[in-house]
Amino acid sequence: MRDGDDQLFGGVGDDVLRGAAGDDYLDGGPGKDVLYGEGGSLSGSPQGLSTETSDEANGGASGADTFVTRLGDGAQTIGGADVIMDFEDGIDLIGLDGIAFSDLTIEPGTGACSADTLVSDSTGYLFVIQGVEASALSDLDFTPVDSTGEAITGSSPDESLYDEGDSCSGGATDSDAGTDTGTDTGADTGTDTGTDTGTDTGTDTGTDTGTDTGTDTGTDTGTDTGDDTGTDTGTDTGTDSGSAVGPAVFEDGAFGNTVSEAGGIFTYPTGAESWGGWANTNEDMYPLSFLEGATLTFTAAVVDGGTADVRFRFEFMPHPAVDPAYDTDAVTVTGSVPLEYSIEIPSQGANTFSSFIMYLNTQDVAVQITDVVISGTDTIASTGT
Numbered sequence: 184m185r186d187g188d189d190q191l192f193g194g195v196g197d198d199v200l201r202g203a204a205g206d207d208y209l210d211g212g213p214g215k216d217v218l219y220g221e222g223g224s225l226s227g228s229p230q231g232l233s234t235e236t237s238d239e240a241n242g243g244a245s246g247a248d249t250f251v252t253r254l255g256d257g258a259q260t261i262g263g264a265d266v267i268m269d270f271e272d273g274i275d276l277i278g279l280d281g282i283a284f285s286d287l288t289i290e291p292g293t294g295a296c297s298a299d300t301l302v303s304d305s306t307g308y309l310f311v312i313q314g315v316e317a318s319a320l321s322d323l324d325f326t327p328v329d330s331t332g333e334a335i336t337g338s339s340p341d342e343s344l345y346d347e348g349d350s351c352s353g354g355a356t357d358s359d360a361g362t363d364t365g366t367d368t369g370a371d372t373g374t375d376t377g378t379d380t381g382t383d384t385g386t387d388t389g390t391d392t393g394t395d396t397g398t399d400t401g402t403d404t405g406t407d408t409g410d411d412t413g414t415d416t417g418t419d420t421g422t423d424s425g426s427a428v429g430p431a432v433f434e435d436g437a438f439g440n441t442v443s444e445a446g447g448i449f450t451y452p453t454g455a456e457s458w459g460g461w462a463n464t465n466e467d468m469y470p471l472s473f474l475e476g477a478t479l480t481f482t483a484a485v486v487d488g489g490t491a492d493v494r495f496r497f498e499f500m501p502h503p504a505v506d507p508a509y510d511t512d513a514v515t516v517t518g519s520v521p522l523e524y525s526i527e528i529p530s531q532g533a534n535t536f537s538s539f540i541m542y543l544n545t546q547d548v549a550v551q552i553t554d555v556v557i558s559g560t561d562t563i564a565s566t567g568t
Contacts, residue, residue, distance in 0.1 A: 209249065209250050247274050248276075249276045249278045249328070250265075250270070250277050250310070252278070253280035253281050253330055254281030255281075256306070257303060257308060257309055258308045259308075261351070263308065264311050265310050269314075270312050276324060276325065278328035279326070279327055282309075286304045286305065287309075289301075289320050291316065295351040296311065297353060298314060298353060299315065311351060427556055427557065427558035429554075431468065433447075433462070433555070434461075437459075438461070438462060439455055440459055441461060442455075449543060449552055451545065451546050459542075460496075460541055461541045463539040463555075471535065471539065472535050473534075475559070476527065476530045477528045477559035478525055478527055478558055479528055479557050480554070481525075481554055481556070482521050482523050484522065485516055485517070485519055486519065486549040486550065486551055487549065488518060491516050491543060491545040492516075492543070493513065493524075493543060494513040494514070495510075495541055496539075497528075497540075498537075498538035498539075499536060501537075509534075514526055
């Protein structure tokens, strides 16, 4: 680096060129180069350009520096592009060898390069111009040059590694090409206390094509005072998943010498008929239909503790027209504390039942059985009008 009008050629490799005071001509050559014009008057450069001078903060007279690139110098990453450190819009120029201004893409950088301008062509990134807005550059900042006579010599590209942080003003700009192997163990303890005061004035013109699969659990407390004069001619093919019938009443239906007492206490004593049991007398439950199965639930306890087996039977009609019929599995009731028990009833197809019977398989044991209810899909085949 020296004061005066300098012509600096980096040759092959990654170079740092400093023009110092004077009008300088800087050509980094192939590789990733960092170029400092640092002032000057270019009357003695190959382009014969000149401009007025002024003092620069780094010392020396300011002037028109030319930063040269050529066709094929483009890098595939921002970190591989040449870096212009001190471009002065309206004073300095970018020399293009074999590249037309119309071939260039000039755009603002992002991230670490947000304060910089990126210049590229079809071969890749040519320059990162630090501290200059893309909108400030025009064809007046570029000039054609012929660098065919320059001595582009030197060793193969050096091994120093650069990345975008080295190229952009938001990252490191030191020309030290060493590798930072340190580990940042600091913790970001700052608190973002900013308030978003922006107003969203956009209009949502999209179409909601989603399907509402939610369940309406609200209660309709309104009063319907209108007169329904329409005729319902539709066929109800839906499934009523909330129907329940019961409770069944067995206390008054003892047969075959079985015994029932108040409070839902039943005993199958020694000497009773083998077919003895209790028939449901709640006629409002009939006819029953289990097109898609159902669940029978009841509450039971053994009065004096211990265990007892309970089962149920569904018949087409009371004896003797009992078929088709279905017998449930037996359930063992345990202990003197009332508990809820359940029995799953599989689908019975189109069969209907108008006789519902309870049996105890265990003799001489008093069992309290209450709240016998059948619930599930299509547990009742309505015959109402």
